[in-house]
Amino acid sequence: MTIVLAIETSCDETAVAIVNNRKVLGNVVASQIEIHREFGGVVPEVASRQHLESINSCIAEALGQAGLGWDRIEAIAATCAPGLVGALFVGVSAAKTLAMVHNKPFVGVHHLEGHIYASYLSQPDLEPPFLCLLVSGGHTSLIEVRSCGDYELLGQTRDDAAGEAFDKVARLLGVGYPGGAVIDRLAKSGDPKAFPLPEGKISLPNGAGYHPYDCSFSGLKTAVLRLVQKLTAASDEPLPVADIAASFQYTVAKALTKRAVRCAQDRGLSTIVVGGGVAANSGLREMLSTTAAAAGIAVHFPPLKFCTDNAAMIACAATEHFARGDRSAFEMPVHSRMPITEVSELYAVGRD
Ligand code: KG4
Ligand code: ZN
Numbered sequence: 001m002t003i004v005l006a007i008e009t010s011c012d013e014t015a016v017a018i019v020n021n022r023k024v025l026g027n028v029v030a031s032q033i034e035i036h037r038e039f040g041g042v043v044p045e046v047a048s049r050q051h052l053e054s055i056n057s058c059i060a061e062a063l064g065q066a067g068l069g070w071d072r073i074e075a076i077a078a079t080c081a082p083g084l085v086g087a088l089f090v091g092v093s094a095a096k097t098l099a100m101v102h103n104k105p106f107v108g109v110h111h112l113e114g115h116i117y118a119s120y121l122s123q124p125d126l127e128p129p130f131l132c133l134l135v136s137g138g139h140t141s142l143i144e145v146r147s148c149g150d151y152e153l154l155g156q157t158r159d160d161a162a163g164e165a166f167d168k169v170a171r172l173l174g175v176g177y178p179g180g181a182v183i184d185r186l187a188k189s190g191d192p193k194a195f196p197l198p199e200g201k202i203s204l205p206n207g208a209g210y211h212p213y214d215c216s217f218s219g220l221k222t223a224v225l226r227l228v229q230k231l232t233a234a235s236d237e238p239l240p241v242a243d244i245a246a247s248f249q250y251t252v253a254k255a256l257t258k259r260a261v262r263c264a265q266d267r268g269l270s271t272i273v274v275g276g277g278v279a280a281n282s283g284l285r286e287m288l289s290t291t292a293a294a295a296g297i298a299v300h301f302p303p304l305k306f307c308t309d310n311a312a313m314i315a316c317a318a319t320e321h322f323a324r325g326d327r328s329a330f331e332m333p334v335h336s337r338m339p340i341t342e343v344s345e346l347y348a349v350g351r352d
C-alpha cells in the first residue's frame with residue numbers, strides 16, 4: 001500500500017490527487033479554461049498567478065475527499081517537467097514545502113510519464129512492456145515502455161501535435177476553445193468521408209517510401225484552411241462545420257491508428273496504451289480499438305476524466321518511481337523542456 005499526494009500545475013489546470021496504488025482516494029481539478037478563453041489560449045503569467053490562488057484550497061479539498069491526515073501520506077509528488085516554468089514552479093514549491101514540513105519524501109514527475117500511466121487508474125494489472133501512443137496538446141509520440149523509466153521514442157510528429165491541430169482547426173472553423181472536445185462533439189453529426197484530406201506522410205530520403213511511425217499535422221491543418229476558403233468563396237451558405245470536423249477527425253484518427261498498430265506489430269508488442277488529452281477523442285477510441293482488435297492487439301484508454309491533465313495520473317507515475325526507490329532532491333529545479341528518455345535526471349538524488 002502506497003498513498004501518494006500529487007500536484008500538477010504544468011499548464012492551465014491546478015490539480016491535486018491522492019492515490020493509493022491505482023485507487024483514487026481524492027481528485028481535484030481546478031480548470032482555468034474560462035479565464036484563458038478570452039485570450040484564445042493559455043497566458044503563462046495569468047496561469048501562474050491562478051495556480052497560486054487555487055493550490056492551497058485544492059490540497060485541502062483532496063485531503064478532505066480522501067478523509068486522510070498528513071500522517072497517512074507516504075510521499076509527495078509534483079510535475080516538474082516539461083511545462084510552463086512559472087506554473088510548474090508553483091506546484092513544485094508547494095510539494096517541496098509540504099514534504100519538508102511533514103518529513104515525507106519528494107518525488108518529481110515528468111508530465112508525459114503521468115499521461116503514460118493514466119490507464120493504470122482503470123487497469124489494476126496493466127504492466128510494461130507496451131507501446132504508448134501519447135497524444136496531447138504539446139506531444140504526439142509513439143514510445144516503447146519497457147519498464148518504469150526505460151523508454152524508447154519510436155515515432156513523433158514533425159510539426160504540430162495532434163491536440164494542437166484540433167485546437168487550430170477549431171479556431172479556424174470558429175467553433176470555440178479548447179478545440180478538441182468541440183470538434184469531437186461536432187463530428188458526431190458529420191460525415192467523415194465528406195471531404196478527403198491529406199494524412200501527412202513523411203517521405204524518406206531517396207524515394208524510399210514513407211516513414212512508418214512519424215507523422216505531420218501542419219499540412220492537414222493547411223488543407224482544412226484551404227477547404228474553408230474554397231467553400232466560403234463558392235457559396236453564401238453556412239459552412240458545413242460538422243462534415244469538416246468529422247473529415248478532419250477521421251483523418252487524424254486514421255493517421256494515428258495506422259502508425260500505432262504498425263509500430264506495435266513491428267516491435268512485437270501485444271498492448272497499446274493511449275494517453276493525453278486526445279485519448280478522449282471518440283473517433284480515435286473507436287478506430288484504434290477496432291483496428292487493434294483485428295490485429296490481436298489489446299488497447300487501453302484512460303477513463304475520460306483522466307485523459308486531460310490531472311494529478312491522479314501524476315500520482316500513478318510517482319508511485320511507480322517510489323516503488324523503485326526513486327526520490328528527488330529538494331534543490332531540483334523545474335524544466336520547461338525535458339525529453340522523456342531523460343527522466344532519470346529527476347532522481348539524481350539516488351536511491352534509499
Ligand atoms: O494532455 P492535455 O490535457 O494537455 C497537454 O499536456 O497538452 O491535452 C490537451 C489537448 C488539447 O489540445 C485539447 O484540444 C485536446 O487535448 N483534447 C481533445 C479532446 N479533449 C481534449 N482532442 C480531441 N478530442 C477530444 N475529445
Ligand atoms: Zn498533459
